[in-house]
Amino acid sequence: xxxxxxxxxxxxxxxxxxxxxxxxxxxxxxxxxxxxxxxxxxxxxxxxxxxxxxxxxxxxxxxxxxxxxxxxxxxxxxxxxxxxxxxxxxxxxxxxxxxxxxxxxxxxxxxxxxxxxxxxxxxxxxxxxxxxxxxxxxxxxxxxxxxxxxxxxxxxxxxxxxxxxxxxxxxxxxxxxxxxxxxxxxx
Numbered sequence: 001x002x003x004x005x006x007x008x009x010x011x012x013x014x015x016x017x018x019x020x021x022x023x024x025x026x027x028x029x030x031x032x033x034x035x036x037x038x039x040x041x042x043x044x045x046x047x048x049x050x051x052x053x054x055x056x057x058x059x060x061x062x063x064x065x066x067x068x069x070x071x072x073x074x075x076x077x078x079x080x081x082x083x084x085x086x087x088x089x090x091x092x093x094x095x096x097x098x099x100x101x102x103x104x105x106x107x108x109x110x111x112x113x114x115x116x117x118x119x120x121x122x123x124x125x126x127x128x129x130x131x132x133x134x135x136x137x138x139x140x141x142x143x144x145x146x147x148x149x150x151x152x153x154x155x156x157x158x159x160x161x162x163x164x165x166x167x168x169x170x171x172x173x174x175x176x177x178x179x180x181x182x183x184x185x186x187x
Contacts, residue, residue, distance in 0.1 A: 004057060007057070008044065036069060043064050128178035128182060131178055139167050140171040140175075
């Protein structure tokens with residue numbers, strides 16, 4: 001696989017709409033979605049020197065965006081943002097540290113514990129997907145795991161895009177309940 005190079009000056013044109021649509025389906029607030037996408041681009045620029053080229057730009061930006069969305073929900077669900085996590089990893093005392101995402105484990109080089117945990121989570125997720133209604137399971141897998149385009153899925157199942165997102169949302173809610181019961185109790 002050829003090494004992928006970042007081209008930040010084209011991110012907005014290439015990925016802006018995709019990242020916005022990805023975000024709006026998760027936060028349901030257009031202004032917050034725009035802010036999170038902007039923060040993603042800024043974090044991408046800031047950590048571009050860490051990009052190893054083992055994934056596409058879009059995949060890399062989505063991984064940053066997902067952490068931004070998680071941080072957003074942690075912040076709004078905490079008491080005045082107490083779960084905003086900063087880590088001081090620089091030896092210089094005049095540096096404030098940086099966002100946790102920049103210090104997260106490199107998922108391309110997992111340790112044994114990470115691999116075991118991922119396998120257990122994967123097994124629990126497969127069990128939970130099997131518990132979904134058949135239509136939800138099929139559509140969820142097509143969209144989130146197989147990464148099929150919305151239009152393709154809608155045509156195949158004869159549904160609208162908004163109906164697709166309702167099904168995805170309902171599947172996610174059911175999966176979270178199931179995972180909370182199956183995986184969190186075992187870990």
